[in-house]
Amino acid sequence: MAIAAQTPSGQPILILKEGTTREVGRSALRINIEVAKTIAESLKTSLGPMGMDKMLVDSLGDIVITSDGATMLKEMDVEHPAAKMMVEVAKAQDDETGDGTTSVVVLAGELLKVAEELVDQEIHPTVIIEGYKKAARKAAEIIDSLAIEVKEGDVETLKKVAETALASKDVAGSRKELAELIVQAADIVKTKQNGKVKVDIDNIKVEKKEGKSIAETQLIRGMVIDKEVVHSDMPKKVENARIALIQNPLEIEKTEIDAKIRISNPEQMKAFLDQEVELLREMVDKIKEAKANVVFCQKGIDEVAQHFLAKADILAVRRVKKSDMGKLAKATGARIITNIEELSEGDLGYAGLVEERKVGEDKMVFVENCKNPKAVTILIRGAAKHVVEEAERSIHDAIAVVRNVMEDRKVVPGGGAVEIEVSRKLREYAETLGGREQFAVKAFADVVEVIPKVLITNAGFDQIDKIAELRAAHKQGNLTTGFEVNTGEIKDMIKEGVIEPTRVKKQAIASATEAAEMILRIDDVIAAGKMEKGKGAGAQPLPQSYPGGAPPY
Numbered sequence: 001m002a003i004a005a006q007t008p009s010g011q012p013i014l015i016l017k018e019g020t021t022r023e024v025g026r027s028a029l030r031i032n033i034e035v036a037k038t039i040a041e042s043l044k045t046s047l048g049p050m051g052m053d054k055m056l057v058d059s060l061g062d063i064v065i066t067s068d069g070a071t072m073l074k075e076m077d078v079e080h081p082a083a084k085m086m087v088e089v090a091k092a093q094d095d096e097t098g099d100g101t102t103s104v105v106v107l108a109g110e111l112l113k114v115a116e117e118l119v120d121q122e123i124h125p126t127v128i129i130e131g132y133k134k135a136a137r138k139a140a141e142i143i144d145s146l147a148i149e150v151k152e153g154d155v156e157t158l159k160k161v162a163e164t165a166l167a168s169k170d171v172a173g174s175r176k177e178l179a180e181l182i183v184q185a186a187d188i189v190k191t192k193q194n195g196k197v198k199v200d201i202d203n204i205k206v207e208k209k210e211g212k213s214i215a216e217t218q219l220i221r222g223m224v225i226d227k228e229v230v231h232s233d234m235p236k237k238v239e240n241a242r243i244a245l246i247q248n249p250l251e252i253e254k255t256e257i258d259a260k261i262r263i264s265n266p267e268q269m270k271a272f273l274d275q276e277v278e279l280l281r282e283m284v285d286k287i288k289e290a291k292a293n294v295v296f297c298q299k300g301i302d303e304v305a306q307h308f309l310a311k312a313d314i315l316a317v318r319r320v321k322k323s324d325m326g327k328l329a330k331a332t333g334a335r336i337i338t339n340i341e342e343l344s345e346g347d348l349g350y351a352g353l354v355e356e357r358k359v360g361e362d363k364m365v366f367v368e369n370c371k372n373p374k375a376v377t378i379l380i381r382g383a384a385k386h387v388v389e390e391a392e393r394s395i396h397d398a399i400a401v402v403r404n405v406m407e408d409r410k411v412v413p414g415g416g417a418v419e420i421e422v423s424r425k426l427r428e429y430a431e432t433l434g435g436r437e438q439f440a441v442k443a444f445a446d447v448v449e450v451i452p453k454v455l456i457t458n459a460g461f462d463q464i465d466k467i468a469e470l471r472a473a474h475k476q477g478n479l480t481t482g483f484e485v486n487t488g489e490i491k492d493m494i495k496e497g498v499i500e501p502t503r504v505k506k507q508a509i510a511s512a513t514e515a516a517e518m519i520l521r522i523d524d525v526i527a528a529g530k531m532e533k534g535k536g537a538g539a540q541p542l543p544q545s546y547p548g549g550a551p552p553y
Helices: 027-045 067-077 081-097 101-120 125-146 155-167 172-189 264-288 303-311 322-332 385-408 417-430 437-448 450-458 463-475 501-521
Strands: 004-005 012-013 021-024 054-057 063-066 191-193 196-198 205-212 217-222 223-226 237-246 295-298 316-318 347-357 363-369 376-382 410-413 481-482 489-493 499-500 526-527
Touching: 012 063, 027 067, 027 081, 027 101, 027 205, 027 501, 054 067, 054 101, 054 499, 067 081, 067 101, 081 101, 081 385, 081 501, 101 125, 101 410, 101 437, 101 450, 101 501, 125 410, 125 437, 125 501, 155 172, 155 196, 155 385, 155 501, 172 217, 172 376, 172 385, 196 385, 205 363, 205 385, 217 363, 223 322, 223 376, 237 322, 264 303, 322 347, 347 376, 385 410, 385 499, 385 501, 410 417, 410 501, 417 437, 417 450, 417 463, 417 481, 437 450, 450 463, 463 481, 463 489, 481 501, 499 501
Parallel strands: 205 376, 237 295, 295 316
Antiparallel strands: 004 012, 021 526, 054 063, 191 196, 217 376, 223 363, 237 347, 347 363, 410 499, 481 489
């Protein structure tokens, strides 16, 4: 029903449209918290190396099997506004750090859960928010104090970071081999800006193709283009390739203005067609003059031009994606040409080998052995579509964490070691605060411990005993001690090679805190009614019947 007010005389005043709903005060807060808690609970069982996968089936019957938090939330197609906020938090974590998406949602859900308990104790949401802010700032300081410096070029540490990220994925069985490829790829594409290492992960193309197994995944020092050579008479293999990248079509383009050509005899028709052929021949001659023997064209290549290119023993590929053209330029050193008349030998790129190969059921063009590539390709293989898709998501996360460490050069121990120490130090910090904010900081400290607790539970061990052991170890000064999920033992995570980027941990706590703060500030939810089918802008009136079969006009 519509929301209305009344005048002193009792006359109703319509404020909002019919069908609008409103929740205010504690009711609004509780509903939002309940939604966030439900989302967090659904992701908890997927956290860590022993976490379970989720199978998500959309309305068309397409299936996604994943343990990646951001992917799960994206595929869930949630409806409630608070749930959408949780999806956005996971997406932001994924965009910023590439990993920790499940952790950030679990933390946000737990922060809201304990906030609800504090509200029941008559602590105002504003006080809770201030306490959370102080706790988050202190947590970031504690994480920085635990960070371990990584030397530039420390490949072994980078491999361990990649393996830790892959350990919680379906590709964990091949994590050593994949970590090796990922670190190599990141090392190839890295650049230096003002003395600092920068890794643009967009320069690492991840191409997937069903067939064989994950172990057959390979790194190409160059590009793999999911296209085939355009003409059967063209060479399928070119060594010492001189590569031209052409943005415009190798075709006779239609004029922008419609025009008619009057042809009155066959000779005129032949002359017209001969002129088109001549123009295409000139285009190919220009490519030959530049001494190119491989052409990648972003748009189409006319059949006549294909014929001339084949006669000149030039390998050509058409309709290459714009993003792939950019990566080809970085890999081969070629310059993308918009006007073929401007093509010269200096615009060409180089690759030791360009070859069309059959991969699975399809043909692909491999551009390999580039001299100094700044773009590379990881070609993923796998037994089924779902396997290669999950492998792609896993490799993206691992590339991102390697990038984080190469740029920040700081890591922290995994296995819940950081969270246990942050929680312990936050409890000490809470004692220095006065007022009710102290309760919020203590609650925050309890929430941070949820990560090791869930890791322990998902691995099938008793969390009470293991958390007590972890707390005791940290109290004795063993700050890198964490939970080893495979054996259930409390071990030094640095020695075990379970290492994570500092950036991931700090961002997860910061993002979860911000999400919780945002939801805690909401005390009024006004939702418009759903638009009825057939109503709204552009809706057509429903057909009506009239006596006699015609309208009365």
